Amino acid sequence: MSETNLSSSEIEKWLEGETRSILGPVQAEAKQFKDEMNAAIKSDIEVSKMLLDNSTKEIELRNMRVYNRARALNKIAHLFLERLKKITIPEQVTYENLNKFAQDAQKVFIVADIDIKNWFPRVSPFFIMDRRKFLTVHEKAKLTLASFNNFLAKEYVKTKTLEEAFGLITELHTQEKQKENLALQLENMRKERIPLEQKIGELEKRVFELRNQGPISQLKILQAEEEALSNELRNVLRHLQKPFLKIQALAYQGGGAGLTQDELKKLEEYLEKPLEALAREEIGYPSLKETLAKIYHLIKQDKLKLKPDKARKAEQSIDNFLHKDSLNEIHRKSIDVVTRKKRLTASSNMSETMHELSLLEEQLELVRARKASAETHEAVTERAIVEAQERIHNHKRTIEKTVYSSLGKKIRIL
Numbered sequence: 001m002s003e004t005n006l007s008s009s010e011i012e013k014w015l016e017g018e019t020r021s022i023l024g025p026v027q028a029e030a031k032q033f034k035d036e037m038n039a040a041i042k043s044d045i046e047v048s049k050m051l052l053d054n055s056t057k058e059i060e061l062r063n064m065r066v067y068n069r070a071r072a073l074n075k076i077a078h079l080f081l082e083r084l085k086k087i088t089i090p091e092q093v094t095y096e097n098l099n100k101f102a103q104d105a106q107k108v109f110i111v112a113d114i115d116i117k118n119w120f121p122r123v124s125p126f127f128i129m130d131r132r133k134f135l136t137v138h139e140k141a142k143l144t145l146a147s148f149n150n151f152l153a154k155e156y157v158k159t160k161t162l163e164e165a166f167g168l169i170t171e172l173h174t175q176e177k178q179k180e181n182l183a184l185q186l187e188n189m190r191k192e193r194i195p196l197e198q199k200i201g202e203l204e205k206r207v208f209e210l211r212n213q214g215p216i217s218q219l220k221i222l223q224a225e226e227e228a229l230s231n232e233l234r235n236v237l238r239h240l241q242k243p244f245l246k247i248q249a250l251a252y253q254g255g256g257a258g259l260t261q262d263e264l265k266k267l268e269e270y271l272e273k274p275l276e277a278l279a280r281e282e283i284g285y286p287s288l289k290e291t292l293a294k295i296y297h298l299i300k301q302d303k304l305k306l307k308p309d310k311a312r313k314a315e316q317s318i319d320n321f322l323h324k325d326s327l328n329e330i331h332r333k334s335i336d337v338v339t340r341k342k343r344l345t346a347s348s349n350m351s352e353t354m355h356e357l358s359l360l361e362e363q364l365e366l367v368r369a370r371k372a373s374a375e376t377h378e379a380v381t382e383r384a385i386v387e388a389q390e391r392i393h394n395h396k397r398t399i400e401k402t403v404y405s406s407l408g409k410k411i412r413i414l
Helices: 008-061 064-085 095-123 128-154 156-212 214-236 238-252 261-272 274-279 286-300 308-323 328-345 348-407
Strands: 003-006 410-413
Touching: 003 008, 008 064, 008 095, 008 128, 008 156, 008 348, 008 410, 064 095, 095 128, 095 156, 128 156, 156 214, 156 348, 214 238, 214 274, 214 328, 214 348, 238 261, 238 286, 238 308, 261 274, 261 286, 274 328, 286 308, 348 410
Parallel strands: 003 410
Antiparallel strands: none
8 A cells, every 4th residue: 555645734635635525524414413403502592581581470470379380480490591501502513522512412401301300390280381382492402412412423423533633733733833933942042042151251261360360379379388388387396286285285274384375375376377376476486485495394394294205306396496496497488478478468459359350250150040041941942842843743643543544545744
């Protein structure tokens, strides 16, 4: 069996030509049934209005023999009208539309029959002619509905799948248009993202320049110099670390460390930030020497309870500091680097640079956030395009299978 290739724009016209002889007569008959049902419902509405009007007139006459029965008939007529008017007559003739129409009418008629059975006997023997007229019209409407249901179940249902194919074609075109619109949106989103990426590049370049040139770069060099010098000083003071901690503990415990409050504070500075502490010393670092002399004396008296080897190394280091001025060079360098660092950080050039850097980084964060938001929208749109393409593919294959099962013809929608 040969296969016919069709574009999605050609499929509807092709299918109309192939199904005209099948769907045409059935849909024409379906339209006739729809019109007949519409007329039957309208007749039911008119005859219900007749019951309502006549019962209203009797109520107004206040004839007590008829009054209660007239009120009962008036109430049931109101119910008939309320339900009948809720039935929606479909404009488009399709199996789904007409089948729902028939089901809605069926529900209304079933409830109406129950009301007739329960209420009409209460109205008897009055309004006999009105009731007969109503029942005649109502029964005729029920017969019309029965014929309509029979047609739907035996004739129209056979062409249901073909009608559904036309519905799928309409949906296919909708999905293709949606995909086209999404693709256009995605293209515009990508175009809008380009200037954001360019702006980010410009801002990042300027931030890099500020961080790696000028005062900030000089500050990094000073910080590296300070770190190296600090490590050198810690190494020189390594044998005094334990004695410093011991005398600090002794001072806090009130065990006779012999340190003043200022000396204890200075000792804590040497434990936490030795380079800064040394840089604040006067030439010859007299405060440190005075503290070292007291530590030396305590070691000799074994009040710090150091192991012999640690005590010997501590004494040797203290002797070097007190009598050989072995910290002089590091002291000079520490004063120099700390002074230069303070001068640089306090300069107007540094202040201006940091202010500009702060503004640039804030602006960079905002532009990056906009770019991230744009990328998120792009990702959502890309996913929507993929989903639309999947629906398009599924609609095409379903239409192809429907045509083959209904008409026995193989087609391929490109």
